Amino acid sequence: xxxEPNDADLRITELARSAAxxxxxxxxxxxxxxxxxxxxxxxxxxxxxxxxxxxxxxxxLGGSNLAYVLAIRELAAQCASxxxxxxxxxxxxxxxxxxxxxxxxxxxxxxxxxGAYQAGSFALxxxxxxxxxxxxxxxxxxxxxxxxxxxxxxWITSGDVAGVTLVMAxxxxxxxxxxxxxxxxxxxxxxxxxxxxxxxLGLLGSSTVSLAFEDVVVPxxxxxxxxxxxxxxxxxxxxGGRCGIGAQASGMxxxxxxxxxxxxxxxxxxxxxxxxxxxxxxxxxDMAVRLDAAWLLVQRAAWLRDQGSKMTKEAAxxxxxxxxxxxxxxxxxxxxxxxxxFDAGSTIARVWRDVRVSxxxxxxxxxQRLVIARSLAAAL
Ligand SMILES: Cc1cc2nc3c(=O)[nH]c(=O)nc-3n(C[C@H](O)[C@H](O)[C@H](O)COP(=O)(O)OP(=O)(O)OC[C@H]3O[C@@H](n4cnc5c(N)ncnc54)[C@H](O)[C@@H]3O)c2cc1C
Numbered sequence: 001x002x003x004e005p006n007d008a009d010l011r012i013t014e015l016a017r018s019a020a021x022x023x024x025x026x027x028x029x030x031x032x033x034x035x036x037x038x039x040x041x042x043x044x045x046x047x048x049x050x051x052x053x054x055x056x057x058x059x060x061l062g063g064s065n066l067a068y069v070l071a072i073r074e075l076a077a078q079c080a081s082x083x084x085x086x087x088x089x090x091x092x093x094x095x096x097x098x099x100x101x102x103x104x105x106x107x108x109x110x111x112x113x114x115g116a117y118q119a120g121s122f123a124l125x126x127x128x129x130x131x132x133x134x135x136x137x138x139x140x141x142x143x144x145x146x147x148x149x150x151x152x153x154x155w156i157t158s159g160d161v162a163g164v165t166l167v168m169a170x171x172x173x174x175x176x177x178x179x180x181x182x183x184x185x186x187x188x189x190x191x192x193x194x195x196x197x198x199x200x201l202g203l204l205g206s207s208t209v210s211l212a213f214e215d216v217v218v219p220x221x222x223x224x225x226x227x228x229x230x231x232x233x234x235x236x237x238x239x240g241g242r243c244g245i246g247a248q249a250s251g252m253x254x255x256x257x258x259x260x261x262x263x264x265x266x267x268x269x270x271x272x273x274x275x276x277x278x279x280x281x282x283x284x285x286d287m288a289v290r291l292d293a294a295w296l297l298v299q300r301a302a303w304l305r306d307q308g309s310k311m312t313k314e315a316a317x318x319x320x321x322x323x324x325x326x327x328x329x330x331x332x333x334x335x336x337x338x339x340x341x342f343d344a345g346s347t348i349a350r351v352w353r354d355v356r357v358s359x360x361x362x363x364x365x366x367x368q369r370l371v372i373a374r375s376l377a378a379a380l
Contacts, residue, residue: 003303009067012052016071019044024079031205032350036161037082038118041089044082045115049075050089054097058109065240065302069247073295076251080354081205083251085119087244088157092120092166095237096184099225104184108164117163122241123153123211124168124234130155131367133168134177134231138213140169147171147183147223149216152195155361159209160194163187166237167213168230180230184222191216202353235312240305241362242315246298246322249358252351253291253326256333259347260284263337283332290325297321313375320368323358330355 005013023043024031031037044050052068054060061067068090076083093112096104111117129136138151149169159165165185172179185192195210225233264280301318304311330352334341341348359365 001300001303003066003299005066005070006064009064009070012061012063012067013070013074015047015061016049016074019047019049020075020078024075024082028079028347028350029345031079031081034204036207037079037085037205038161040079040082041085041118042115044075044086045113048113050086050115051093051109051113052090054093054109054113058097058105059113060093060109065243065305066299068240069243069298069302072244072247073251073254073298076248077255078251079205080248080252080351081203083248084203084206085158087241087248088122089117089120089162091237091241091244092122092162092164094240095166095182095233096224098236099182099229099233100184101221101224103221104224108184111163119158119162121156121159121162121165122237123156123159123165125155126152127154131364133234134180136168136170136180138167138169139173140171140181140183142171143217145220146217147220149183149185149191149213149218151213153211153213155198156209156211157206157361159211160197160207165211166224166233167211168234169213171227171230175228177231178228180234181227182224182230182233183218184224185213185216185218189216189218200357202350202356204353238362239312239315242319242368243298243302243305245358245362246294246301246315246318249319249322249326249355250291250295250298252355252358253287253294253322253329256326256330256348256351256355257284257287257291259351260287260333260337260341263340263348280336283336287329287332291329294318294321294325313372316363316368316371316375319358319363320365320372323355324365326355327359 048061051060052063056062112120126136140147140149167183167185171181191214193212198208298318301314333348334352
């Protein structure tokens with residue numbers, strides 16, 4: 001297993017690092033005040049970071065999955081709200097590149113990757129169908145050459161600003177997961193509307209909304225993949241998405257570690273640095289160990305995806321390890337840095353709020369453990 005980044009991976013990482021420093025960091029406070037980071041998205045779109053794995057022909061960077069997690073970690077280290085919108089846009093672009101027709105690629109990929117669309121969104125979750133996504137109730141019924149969609153989606157990242165939404169709907173309710181089909185729905189389509197804006201604890205610059213479909217008519221050309229292939233598309237998206245969440249969480253966790261070290265060093269004075277406080281030393285060391293171990297799992301999962309290997313279990317391991325390590329790091333940072341961190345405008349306070357959801361979205365920690373345990377059982 002060899003997941004050392006190559007020159008191309010390192011170029012993309014550097015591109016992300018400098019964009020994060022120049023664009024995301026200066027606006028992180030403003031974004032955290034609840035302002036959708038449109039300028040950041042524009043800046044990242046202009047240099048290909050909304051389509052990291054997408055072919056250069058469509059304006060992407062043609063990068064690997066390893067480059068993707070490296071870049072996402074850099075972005076999340078400065079602004080997780082921006083990064084979640086970027087990650088979902090990359091995910092939707094990736095699914096169109098993998099499963100879309102040539103017409104769908106021409107219609108959507110450049111717009112997604114350049115930022116012209118602002119974002120892409122991914123609509124799987126519903127009231128009562130989050131962890132058990134296969135039980136979703138949104139219906140798509142065939143009517144001549146068209147499909148008619150009815151239902152409600154919940155907690156959809158960037159659903160109000162996206163230029164295209166990848167929607168999973170039941171076309172054959174009797175078939176469970178195999179009866180789900182995916183569609184590309186554009187804003188302005190009659191009957192498609194944005195509902196409630198969620199008020200969240202963290203990721204305040206990222207918008208999260210419900211979406212309603214009331215007799216929404218889309219042509220068969222908006223169907224992506226085969227009839228009945230929607231759940232497979234969603235799970236393929238989530239295998240990559242979970243690597244991305246692992247990378248996001250890692251970015252925030254390392255920020256918490258760096259910021260705590262900086263605060264404690266400044267407090268102790270140059271001479272002592274962290275040298276005398278063994279409690280702080282041990283806890284910082286624990287943060288570093290957990291973050292590094294998890295980050296290796298994230299890179300392994302991304303590398304396996306680059307090899308074309310099945311990596312559902314490894315993606316679940318990466319996500320659960322990185323989200324829990326990063327939550328541990330942010331929680332410990334809050335305790336060690338104390339009042340400096342509890343200040344509402346501090347970096348540690350922001351990552352402490354933003355990182356929490358990494359244990360919840362794109363499959364909770366419990367669901368990742370179920371995925372891992374099922375693969376262990378299947379391997380017996
Ligand atoms: C900020 C944010 C952004 C999101 N963005 C998107 C998006 O862009 N697109 C999208 O489709 N969805 C999105 N989601 C939805 C997210 O993926 C779901 O919230 C998540 O999958 C959990 O589903 P649920 O909310 O239905 O919780 P539930 O499934 O009701 O889970 C509640 C609790 O029960 C536990 N649980 C459930 N089933 C089991 C089980 N079988 N065994 C053990 N424990 C179990 C869970 O682990 C959890 O602790 C987002 C959510 C948030 C918070």
